[in-house]
Amino acid sequence: MQAWHFSETAYPYLPPADTYPSIRVSLPNRNYDPVKGAALYDRYLMEWQIADEEGLEIMLNEHHQTATCVDPAAPLMLAALARLTPRARLLILGNPVANRRQPVRVAEEMALIDVLSKGRLEAGFVRGVPYEISPANSNPVRMNERFWEALDLIVKTWQQHDGPFSHEGRFFHHRNINIWPRPYQAPHPPVWVSTTSAGGAAEVGAHGYVQATFLTGYEATRKIYDSYRAAWRKAGRGADIPINRLAYAALVYVGDNEKEAHEGAEKLLWYVTANKVAPQYANPPGYTPVAGNVAMLRGAEHPLSAFAKGASVEAAIRSGFMFAGTPDQVFHQIKRHYEHVGGYGHLLNMGQAGFLEHDAAAAGIRNFARYVYPRLKEAFPGATVSGFPCEVPGAPPEEYVLRSTTRLKSDGPLMPALGGQGVSG
C-alpha cells in the first residue's frame, strides 16, 4: 500500500460561521490576510516536505473562492513541490477539466511538472464539486461529457510525438497540437480520477485509470469499488484488478496516546464541519441528475451532510470517514475498512485541517509513517489483487475505536479563533 499526505491548505482564521452564509464562493476575500496566508503556505509546504522525508507520497488538490482550500491553481503548488522534495510521488487530484477551457494547456502544465520532477507526477482529474461551478463560470450541464472529452484529449496530447494534430470535438477545438515538453514518463504519467458514485466509477474502471473515492465510508465505498471492478472486467482488462487501481481518502490522525490522538482527530473534523455552503452553490441545476434531485426534495440527505450535524471523532471512525487513534488502533481501523471494501492500494491521508497546528500535524504524519505505514505495507503489499471483500463484524472491536469526549457543533467554529498564533515556518 502507498500512503499519501494530503492537505487542503485551509485558511481557518475566519469570523464566526453564523456571520456568513457560505464559506465557499461568496465569502469576501477581505477576510483573507495575505501575510497570514503566506505563513500558512510556508508551513503547509513544510508538512509536505516532512511527509516526503518520512517516506510518504504527496497529494494536493484544487478549489476556488474558498477558505477551506486556498490552492486555486494546484499545478503551481505542485511545481513548487517538484523542486522542494527529492523523492515523493506527486499526485494532483485533481485538475478540474470540466471547468478548464483549454485541455491542451492542462496537458502542458502536467508535462512540465512531470519533467520538472523527473517523472514523479501522478496526474489526477476531477469533475469538480458543485461549488466550483460559479468560480469557474462553468455551465453545470453536460460536465461529465466535457470531462471525458477533455481527459481523452489530454491523454492523446501526451502521447503524440510526430508533430501537430488537431481536435474538433463536441466541446473543445484545437488545431496544431504539439506540446513541448512532452511528459517525462512514458507513455504518460499515471492517470487518476476521483468519483464518489458507482456510475462514475464504472466509467473510470472501463478506462482502467486509478479510481479515488473520498470519505465514502464502508458501504458506499464497496459499491463504488464493485462498480469499478465490474467495468474493468467488462472492458476486457482481465479478471484481476491490481490493487493499485483503487484509492481511498480519509481523515487520518495518529497520536502517541489516545488523548493526543483525540485532540488531533477532533481538529481534523474541521474539514467536514466548516464546509458551510449556501444551497444554491451546493446544487446548481444540471450538476445532480434529476432523479437525485427528486430524491433530495423527498428528504434524502447526503451521508456527509447528515454526519456533519452531529460530527464526532467516534462517529467518524465508525462511519469509516476517519482513521484516528494510537498506531495500533489506526492500523486495525484501516484493516477493517480495507477488508470490507475489497482492498485498495492507496490511502490518501487528509492529515491536516483547520486549526490542527504545524507541530501536531507533523507529529501525526510522523506517527503514521513510522508506526502504521510499515505494518500496512507488510499486510497489504502492492502486488495484491483487489476484489475479495471480507465480511467484517457490523461494529468495530471496541478497543480500536477512539472515544469522543465532546460533541461538536457544525454551525460555528470548532476551536476558538487563534489569529496568527501557532503558525510556524
Add this chain to the structure above:
Amino acid sequence: MRRTTIAIAGCELEVHEDGAGAPLLFLHAGDGFRAGDPYVAALSANRRLICPSHPGFGKSTLPDWIDNVADIAIIYLELMDKLSLTKVDLVGCSIGGWISAEMMTMAPERFGKAALVGPIGVKTGPADKLDIPDIFTLPAADVAKLGFHDPAKFAFDPSKLSDEELSIQLRNRETLALLAWEPYMHNEKLPRRLHRVASPTLFMRGASDGLLSAAYIERYAALVKGAAIATIPEAGHLPHIEAPGAFAKATLDFLAA
C-alpha cells in the same frame, strides 16, 4: 388540448394544440408549458393555439447537439414548415420571448404580430452589472421575491407535486441553465439583428417584475421598429401565470387591433 409528438432534427418535440382560427404560436417561459393553466383557454377561444415544449422542457427530448436558443429557433421554423404554417402570430414569454425574437430576425416574413412577455435575450447595460439578477446563484427565496408580485401564492412545495411533475420542473430548470448560463440570458448578436423584425411588436412587462427592469424592457423595445410597451399590473415576471385575465386581454386586444 391535443398533444402530439413531432420529430425534428433528432428532437421529439411535444406539441399541444387547441382551437380553430388564425394560427397563434405560444412559446413558454422557463417554467414550461402546462395545458391546464387558465390563460390557455382564453388564447385558444378564437385562434388555433400551438404550444410546443422547447427541447429539454416538458416531455420534449433534448438532443446532445442543442445548446443555445438559436438552435431552438431554427427547430421551430421547421415546425412551422411541418405544420404548413406560412405565417403566424407569436406570443413568447421570458425565454420564449427570446426564441421569438431570434425567429423574427431569421425569417421576418413569416410572422404577423408578436407579443413578447418579459422577454430575455439582450444585454443592454454596463459590463460590470448584470441586466438580469443571477437566478442561479441567488437564494431561492430571493428569486421568488424578484419573480412574483405575490410570491406567497407561488411558494414551491414539492409535496404537492408528483414525481413526474417534479422531474419536469427540475429538468426545465436544468435546460434553462444549459441555454442561458453563458452569456447569461442573452445573445450578444441579437441587438445587431433585431432591426430585421418586421412584425408589429408589443413588449409586455409585469409591473412587479424584479428580474427585468422597466428600463431593460424600454432598451429592448427600442431595438425593434415601432414596438409598443404595455405594463400588466399586479404581476411579476410571469404575467400569464400571475394575472392570466389581464394578460389574455392585453394580448388578444393587441392581436385584434
